[in-house]
Amino acid sequence: MFQAMSFTDYGVSPGNLNDFWRTQTFHERFDDLDAPVFIDSGGFKLMNSNTFGDAPEEGGVPNEWGLYTDPKSILGLQLDFGADIVATLDYPIPPRLKEEEKVERMNRSIDSAVECLQILDDPGLLEERFEVNKRAAKRLRQQKKDEEEPGVYVALHGHDYETVSWYVGNFIERVEDVDADTSFEGFAIGSLVPLRDSVRTLVDIVQGAKDAIPESRADEIGIHVFGVGGKQVGLLSLLGVDSFDCSTHMQTARYKKYLHPDTWVHHELDELDDHLDPDGAFPCDLPNCTLCTEESVGYEEMVNLLNSDMSRTATMERKENGKPIKSDYYALLARHNFEVYNRELREVRKKIDEGKLLEHVIDFAREHDDIKRGLKNAQVRDKRLRKDLESRGAYDLLPGSNLNSDQMKLSEWGAGADESFDTQRISLKYSPGDFNVLSQSYTPPSDREILLVIPCSQKKPYSESRTHSVLFDKLSHRTSNIHKVTISGMYGPVPEECERQQPVTEYDYVLAKEDTDQIKLVTNRLTEYLNRFGDRFDHVLGYVTSKTYRQVTEDSFERYGRGTVFPRDPTALQLTEFFRNDNIDELISFIDEQTTSHS
Known part of the structure; x- marks a missing residue:
């Protein structure tokens, strides 16, 4: 699995993207790549x-990458990379998005998917407006001649059964209307990462997609789920999911979390x-887990190194002397977490081959309450599944088995929205002009000494x-002397008095380095x-550990002429450093010193 836009995370420049990365496919560049x-x-x-907005011909602004949020532009990139399977350009739906924007984004995703199939029918469309796509168009013509053009998975979005069903039905109807010769392999369900801890919601979404596929095509249209795997693989496979991708093993490793294999x-x-x-060995016997099989990996050494504030110079010295560095241990931890997921995936495939998947899910659900809830939820709509469980004597896994009543209302299990979600609504239509303090x-308060x-x-x-709450809890009584200004990636400075204005509470945007x-x-x-208000304060401070926002803060302080950003020498520029006690203590010590000397 490779994400077309993720190349921006690996130091690829606009120049070498077209001159190097797009000149050969991954299969041509890496001889040992034998997987699709x-x-x-x-x-x-x-x-x-x-960065990647609308194409200039559609009213957008040219960018140095020569890439745009356009089906032709993105498909050209996917083909140049040598995709065997592509997912169509989509417009994800964050949780709590306003209903009208949700519908608009789903329609745009459907339009994009239909256009993708039309482009694959007619490679000449690739070259319209995008000169850089000539190579991709030529490659596609040859692939069509050899009957080897890439398979297409249509990106699918929706947070509940009804919405997903509507999406699938709408797309299939649209494809029939345009009579595209190129068919699609399946649907790839997106917008799931924020929902992956709610198995009941995942079940609702998967059933909505599966039930909306015409019965005559049920065996030929696959279902892929983005960003979901691990514990849910067996249950979701039982409900019709065919393939998974997941990076949770890496994300948890970044936070130094070890997934217990049992x-x-x-x-x-x-x-x-x-x-x-x-x-003192790790509780694991997974054959491909280097962390647990390498005798040279000591637990205490690993913990001490990952918790250390090691400088770049010290890191390079360890590397030159053949000693492990932090990255080595993070990689081993991620590989271990992955192998736990991989073991379950292999077991599920084996049970499918043996015709014993349901038995596997029954055993797994009895050991894990979240899977049990998901399995019960699935039976509300899938009566055949309920009969299959009854035939195997799994009465403890039937809906209502742990309730006072034997009847289960659909509203109790099936509506899809997880009860942990709050009611905050968001919109993606806000622009920098919607709020500017x-x-x-506006005038800041006159009784504070510190601008933070x-x-x-x-x-x-x-x-x-x-x-914010963690930081201000640690600052304790000092907050009465602090005027907080938040850097919004959309709006710039947002004083604390303005936090509840509608454009500030409803926008959803993260400032990216591109x-x-x-x-x-x-x-x-x-x-x-x-420049306007800084002189009202004795001290101008920043507490920022995210790279892009720190750049903004440091550049602004330098242009203003004063201000100190904490932590002064962070171990890394990432969110996890924001919560590090040593970093917060450094800020608190400075505030206490200045307050004491002033008094």
């Missing part, structure tokens, strides 16, 4: 980036002592987010805010 390459469109990344519990690496065997009649700049959060209002124009706008606005 499934290339996603990168729609999720595009949702939070202004219990499926993610343990903090620091707290794993009680689960080690008498010799510099255009308002910190980055925005996904949760709104900012003050209720985990990042969005150079937006970075400039945010930096200019923060600089102007400091």
Whole structure:
């Protein structure tokens, strides 16, 4: 699995993208690559980036990459990379998105999928407006001649049964209307990553897709799920999912979490002592897990190194001397977590071959409450599944088996929305012009000595987010002397008094390093805010550990002429450093020193 837009995360420049990366396919470049390459469109990344906007012919602004949020542009890139399977360009739906925008984005995804099939029918369409696609068009013509053009998975979105069913039916109807010769292999369900901990919701969505596929085509149209795997593989396979991709094993490793191979519990690496065997080895016998089979990997050494604040120089010295560095241990941890997932995937495939998948899911559900809830939820709509469970005597897994009543209402299990979601609504239609504190009649409070700049959060209002609440809980009584200004990636400075204005509570945007124009706008606005109001404060401070937002803060402070950003020398520029006690303590010590010396 490869995401078309993820190349921006690997140091690829606009120049060598076209001169190097697009000149050979992955299969041509890597001789030992003997597996099919499934290339996603990168729609999720595009949702939070202004870099790849509309093509100039559609009213957009040219960018140095020569790539645009356009089916022709993205498909050309996928073909140049040598995709054996492509997912159509999509417009993901974040949780809590306003209903009218949700419908609009789903329709745009459907339009994009239909256009993708039309382009694959007629390679000449690839070259329209995009000169860089000539190579891709030539390759596609040859593939069609050899009957080897890539398979197509239609990106599918929706957060409940009814919406997903509507999407599938609408797309199939549209394809029949345009009479595209190129067929599609299946549907790839997106927008699932925020929902993956709610198995009941995943069940609802998968059933909505499966039930909407015409019975005559049920065996030929596959279902892929983006960003979901691990524990859910058996249950979702039982319901009709054919393929999975998941990066959770890497994400959890970044936070130093070890997935226990027997219990499926993610343990903090620091707290794993009680689960080690008498010799201090990890509780794992997975054959391909290097972490657990390598005698040279010591638990204590690993923990100490990952918890250390090691400089770049010290890291390079260890590497030159052949000693493990942090990246080595993170990789081993990620590989272990992956192998736990991989073991379950192999077991599911084996049970499918043996015709014993249901028995496997029954055993697994009895060991894991979340899978049990999902299995019960699935039976509300799938009466055949309920009969199959009854025939195997699995009465403890039937809906209502643990309730006072034997009857289960659909509203109790099937509506799809997880009860943990809050009611905050968001919109993707906001632009920087919808809020600008510099255009308002605004004056900061006069009774604070410290101006503290910190980055925005996904949760709104900012003050209720985990990042802001953790920091301000630690600051304790000092907050009465602090005026907080949040850096919004969309709007620039947002004083704490303005956090609950509608454009601020409803927008959803993350400032990315590729969005150079937006970075400039945010930096200019923060600089102007400091020029206007900075002299009202004795101290101008920032607490920022995310790379792009720190760049904005440091550049603004430099242009203003004063200000200190904490932590002064961060181990890494990433969100996890925001919560590190040593970093927060550094900020608190500075505030206490300045307050004491002033008094």
